[in-house]
Amino acid sequence: MVAVLVLLWDASGLDVVVMGGFADANGFALRHNWWLERVFHDGARQLAVVLFLGLWLTVWRPLGWMASISRLERLEIAIGISLSLLLVSGIKRYSLSSCPWDLQTYGGYAQYLSHWAWGLKDGGSGHCFPGGHASAAFAYLALPLPWLLSTSMTKQQRGQRILWGVLVAGMLLGATQTLRGAHYPSHTLWSGMLCWLTALANHQIFAMLGQSRRSTRLA
Template sequence: MVLTLVWDASEYDLSAMTWLGGPKGFAWRDHWWLSSVMHTGAKQLAVLIYLGVLAMTVWPQGVWRRLERHQRWEIAAGITLSLLAVTAIKRISLTSCPWELQAFGGVASYVSHWSWGVRDGGSGSCFPGGHASSAFAFIALSLPWLTSTDTNQQRLGRAMTGVIVLSGLVLGLSQTLRGAHYPSHTAWTALVCAATAWANHGLFAWWRIKRELSINR
């Protein structure tokens, strides 16, 4: 979070986008790989994985059998809440996407996402990065394994986290190259999803302890 705040304060966001685009827009905005594969294709894959997680929550198979019922529901809830959290913030955000800026052929002016309530002349609803949440939301998937007392499960959890974070960074970068999001948008998406996942994990842990205490009375 500290590094993200420092980046925000430096206004490197605009500098990075200026390096990638110009008055005629962003050259890679409609590149087939970035738009069709990394955006549309990745989003469709994320939906399939999400549906797969929901299916495994109800009908566990493979490694999912190692998880208790409440852990499976924790994963499903954590992913869902992470997606909802990012969507909710985007809905109230007045920040427009870089490709809407006047500097890149649009109509909006650059306004920091910290300038709450200040409109930039664009359509807004671009902060944080929604596409990156297609990966970062799955941070919740790794927590039951990551917080396990079993060494092998912890190792699996770390591997999951690494793949999820790397995937989120790649998806975020692909959108930055297209001019859709500033680099900081990806970082904040990761932080929102991680915070939501850990809060959800804490609530499920509290509920489990409370339930066990009531049963043992």
């Protein structure tokens, strides 16, 4: 369902329409807005680094509600987040799509090309797809899974709260970059979908690992 919505957005052409609402031939007026640039971009990025390192620490020294799940589940979360970050940054590294603020329409030097135009250069610097900043939050879609998929109603409710928190944070960071002209809305949607699929795949692998360990103990 998520993939269908993302593809429908891609097909709609709304990326260009939305970006045109925040810019003119001189560029994006909010590109260097103090709140967007210093707080929601630079500050959020620094906070994301601290949270990431802290999360890895809780694998071995759990605090609060992290202590309510097993070490294997905590490791699952940490690895799931890491894999999502690596996937998004890896795609960005080889992407030829430039950022909206690089387009000639907005005072730059690149021509607009869809990120589906694989292998075609748009004349810009590229490396802009998908949204890296949004992935700093969306990568944490791996966080709620041990609770969401638990048989305990209390844990499921906690997982739902965490899930909504991550989604709101991801959309907020994505919107920040859209307002500044750094990313199309589709870049944010793709980051969210890629992180979600990565989290689910990672969870399945750890679920099989956990089942294997339990079977070994019973043998």
